[in-house]
Amino acid sequence: IDSTMVVQAPFDALKARGDLEGIEVEYAAAYPGTGQFATIDSSMFLNAGVNVTYFTTTDWTGPVNQTDFVPNITAATYPDELWQAWPQEFSCIYEGVFLPNTSGIHYFSLTGQGDALLYLNDTLVANMSFANFGNTVQGYANLSAGSQVSLKLMYQMGYSLSTGAYGVTLGANLGNATRDAEADALAAEADVSIIFASDRLSEGADNGLG
Numbered sequence: 001i002d003s004t005m006v007v008q009a010p011f012d013a014l015k016a017r018g019d020l021e022g023i024e025v026e027y028a029a030a031y032p033g034t035g036q037f038a039t040i041d042s043s044m045f046l047n048a049g050v051n052v053t054y055f056t057t058t059d060w061t062g063p064v065n066q067t068d069f070v071p072n073i074t075a076a077t078y079p080d081e082l083w084q085a086w087p088q089e090f091s092c093i094y095e096g097v098f099l100p101n102t103s104g105i106h107y108f109s110l111t112g113q114g115d116a117l118l119y120l121n122d123t124l125v126a127n128m129s130f131a132n133f134g135n136t137v138q139g140y141a142n143l144s145a146g147s148q149v150s151l152k153l154m155y156q157m158g159y160s161l162s163t164g165a166y167g168v169t170l171g172a173n174l175g176n177a178t179r180d181a182e183a184d185a186l187a188a189e190a191d192v193s194i195i196f197a198s199d200r201l202s203e204g205a206d207n208g209l210g
Contacts, residue, residue, distance in 0.1 A: 010196060026190075030183035034198055036136045037109040037171030040098075042071035044172075046148065050096030054082060058156040060091045070094075073153060075112045075167030083157065083166060091156035094170075098151045100143040104175030111136040112168035114158030120149050132158060134165035143175060 011027050018025035042048040049071045056065050066079065073094050082090040098120065100106060110116045110128045118126040118139055126139025143149060155168045187193045 014194070026186055028183040028186045030180045032107055032173040032179070034136070034138065035109070036111040036169070037107065037138075037173045039074055040072055040170055040172050044099050044101070045072070045151075046097035046099060050094045050151070052092050052094045054079065054090060054092045056082065056088070056090055058089045058091050058158075060093060060154060060156070065090070073168065073170040075165065075169045078167055089157055091154070094151075094153040094155070096151050098143075098149040100147060100149065100175065101145055102175040102177075103145045104142065104177050104179070105140050106143050106175045107138055107140045107173040109136050109138050109171040109173075110153075110168055111171065112155070113162060113165035114168070115154075115156050116168045117154045118170070119152040119154075122150065122152075128168070130158070133162045145175075 011025075015025040017023075049069050050073060052068050052070055054065045054067070055062055065082065068079075070077065078090065078092065082088065108118060108126050110118060110126050111134070112128070113131050113134050114128070115130070116126075116128040117124060120141050120143075123141075124139075125141050126137055128135065128137040131137070141149075153168070153170060157166050
C-alpha cells in the first residue's frame with residue numbers, strides 16, 4: 001500500500017498510532033481468509049469423485065445432455081462442446097458424498113463465474129450469485145470426522161461473456177479445533193478487542209442483472 005495515501009493497512013495504522021500513545025497493539029487471525037481455498041481432493045469423496053449431469057440450459061431443466069464422473073470440482077473442465085460461442089449456454093449438477101477427516105467448522109469456497117449453490121446434507125451452505133468476471137464466495141458447516149455428508153453443487157454459466165472464467169471450483173479449509181486458539185487467548189487478555197471482517201462481491205452483483 002502506498003505510504004503516502006490517507007488510507008493505510010488497518011493493522012499497520014493501528015499499531016503505529018498505538019506506539020505513539022504507548023499502547024501495545026497485537027494481532028491474531030481467527031479466520032482462514034476470504035480467498036479461494038485448496039481444491040477438495042478426490043480422496044475426500046466417496047468412490048474418489050462425484051457424478052456430474054450437464055444441461056444445455058441455464059436452469060438445470062430440459063433433456064440431460066451428458067453425464068460424467070470427475071475426481072473433483074474445478075472450473076473450465078466442462079465438456080468443450082457445451083460452450084464454443086454465444087448463444088450456447090449450459091448448467092450442471094455435481095453430486096457425491098463428502099468424507100470429512102477432521103471435526104469442527106469446515107469452510108468452503110466457490111470460485112468461478114455465474115451462479116452456484118452448494119448443499120451439504122440438503123442444507124444450502126454457500127451461494128454464488130451474479131458472479132461475473134470470476135469471484136469467490138464462501139460458506140461453512142460444522143462436520144464430524146468419519147461421517148458421510150451428501151454434497152450437491154448446482155452451477156450455471158451466467159450472463160457474462162468473460163469466457164475464461166466459466167465453471168466453478170470447490171475448495172475447502174478443513175475443520176481445526178485449534179484454529180481460533182491464538183485469537184481467543186489474545187482477546188481474553190486484551191483491554192480492548194477490535195474485529196475486522198470483510199467480504200467479496202462480483203461486479204455483476206451490484207445490479208442484480210448478472
